[in-house]
Amino acid sequence: MKLTFFGGAGTVTGSKALLESDFTKILIDCGLFQGLKELRRKNWDKLPIDLDELNLVILTHAHLDHIGYLPVLVKNGYTKNIYCTKATEDLAKIILLDSAKIQEEDAKRANKYSYSNHKPAFPLYTINDAKKTINQLKSFELNTWYPINIDIQFKFLNSGHILGSAFVLLNIKGKIIVFSGDIGRKKPILLPRYKYIDKADYVVIESTYGNRLHKKRKITAQLLRYIKLTYSKGGILIIPSFSVERAQEIIYFLSLLKREHKLPQIPIYLDSPMGVNATEVYFKYTNYHTLTEEDINSMINTVHLISDVTTSKSIVNDLNPKIVIAGSGMITGGRVLHYLDKLISDKKNSILIVGYQAEGTRGRSLLSGDSELKFFGKYHPIKAEVFKINEFSGHADQSELLDWLQHFKEAPNLTIINHGEPHQSQALKVKIKTALGWKCTVAKMNNEYYLN
Numbered sequence: 001m002k003l004t005f006f007g008g009a010g011t012v013t014g015s016k017a018l019l020e021s022d023f024t025k026i027l028i029d030c031g032l033f034q035g036l037k038e039l040r041r042k043n044w045d046k047l048p049i050d051l052d053e054l055n056l057v058i059l060t061h062a063h064l065d066h067i068g069y070l071p072v073l074v075k076n077g078y079t080k081n082i083y084c085t086k087a088t089e090d091l092a093k094i095i096l097l098d099s100a101k102i103q104e105e106d107a108k109r110a111n112k113y114s115y116s117n118h119k120p121a122f123p124l125y126t127i128n129d130a131k132k133t134i135n136q137l138k139s140f141e142l143n144t145w146y147p148i149n150i151d152i153q154f155k156f157l158n159s160g161h162i163l164g165s166a167f168v169l170l171n172i173k174g175k176i177i178v179f180s181g182d183i184g185r186k187k188p189i190l191l192p193r194y195k196y197i198d199k200a201d202y203v204v205i206e207s208t209y210g211n212r213l214h215k216k217r218k219i220t221a222q223l224l225r226y227i228k229l230t231y232s233k234g235g236i237l238i239i240p241s242f243s244v245e246r247a248q249e250i251i252y253f254l255s256l257l258k259r260e261h262k263l264p265q266i267p268i269y270l271d272s273p274m275g276v277n278a279t280e281v282y283f284k285y286t287n288y289h290t291l292t293e294e295d296i297n298s299m300i301n302t303v304h305l306i307s308d309v310t311t312s313k314s315i316v317n318d319l320n321p322k323i324v325i326a327g328s329g330m331i332t333g334g335r336v337l338h339y340l341d342k343l344i345s346d347k348k349n350s351i352l353i354v355g356y357q358a359e360g361t362r363g364r365s366l367l368s369g370d371s372e373l374k375f376f377g378k379y380h381p382i383k384a385e386v387f388k389i390n391e392f393s394g395h396a397d398q399s400e401l402l403d404w405l406q407h408f409k410e411a412p413n414l415t416i417i418n419h420g421e422p423h424q425s426q427a428l429k430v431k432i433k434t435a436l437g438w439k440c441t442v443a444k445m446n447n448e449y450y451l452n
């Protein structure tokens with residue numbers, strides 16, 4: 001067996017691992033490179049995989065850095081199946097269509113203002129490519145072995161990272177290989193904890209926070225403090241948020257505060273078509289999360305779900321105190337920009353950052369204390385207060401990664417660490433070697449690993 005990483009090695013984006021065994025080639029995850037320009041440029045490189053020979057793609061979860069490159073594969077001629085869990089299928093539909101729309105809009109804008117080096121600029125993929133991709137998705141239950149061919153079976157196990165996220169287990173002629181995808185927290189907010197696994201011959205484990213220990217969560221108290229602070233100034237609280245998981249977590253915490261009668265009497269909006277769709281998927285798959293019917297009803301009663309543009313515009317223009325959750329999570333686009341356009345230059349308003357902000361994004365600029373933010377073709381002075389809640393992370397920290405590994409009853413032959421900045425992966429490697437005494441290595445891009 002041979003394993004090659006074409007992304008998600010030395011970085012946290014672009015996850016793609018190709019597993020080859022005899023005549024079968026399986027790609028695990030097919031993510032988009034995101035963040036800095038030199039990374040994003042890799043999305044335009046030719047993927048060194050013969051698509052005629054690729055038999056199957058299996059997805060761990062519906063984040064763009066794990067599925068966002070799929071339409072390129074399809075556009076270039078991949079016509080076979082893409083396997084995933086049921087909730088991942090629903091979320092992937094939403095996320096791929098949105099991503100394709102952004103690609104098309106970016107290309108259109110680049111042509112209009114001719115700021116691209118490519119004339120004309122083309123989208124990486126189109127809505128049509130995304131639609132074709134969606135037709136190739138095929139979903140399966142958790143916790144069940146399914147055959148791929150006579151020699152190979154696969155199984156999905158909950159990984160507790162986002163709705164539908166799963167470890168991918170492959171049994172190839174009796175050898176078990178586990179791909180962790182992204183691993184959630186030991187006590188996730190809305191999901192069941194990741195499953196422990198007894199035995200594997202090879203483990204590929206993520207290392208986003210291979211060198212970090214999360215602080216204990218005190219989210220509701222912080223959230224309430226920033227809400228009250230903003231309300232006392234008569235301002236508006238804007239929460240840029242990812243549409244999947246984070247938006248639902250925030251709504252959940254707000255609903256808890258509302259149930260305890262702690263919130264001021266102001267409207268709360270989730271203004272994001274993708275966030276609204278994702279929330280609906282969330283409520284549909286009750287066996288994938290830990291919310292009760294009462295929790296769900298309370299969430300529905302707490303927040304106004306806004307999709308249509310006209311309503312969104314009227315909420316943007318209404319300057320009365322309120323709380324708005326809007327995408328995108330790193331302020332790289334989306335409706336949050338329309339709110340910031342109105343509100344960022346008034347000190348009575350606040351912006352609450354609740355997620356990871358990649359280098360080069362507007363969200364990162366806000367956190368760095370920049371004095372102005374550029375969007376819609378002009379610089380906006382940042383007068384609104386910027387707050388941050390750190391404890392939302394959906395990724396296991398070092399101790400949680402070790403907790404998951406420690407539940408294997410025997411050491412795997414080899415543990416391969418991927419999906420991390422180099423210092424995070426390296427730190428996890430040292431920790432695994434010293435704490436568990438396991439053989440492990442850090443995945444390198446395009447390197448081939450022979451598993452026997």
Ligand SMILES: [Zn+2]
Nearest residue numbers: 061063161182
């Ligand atoms: Zn993820």
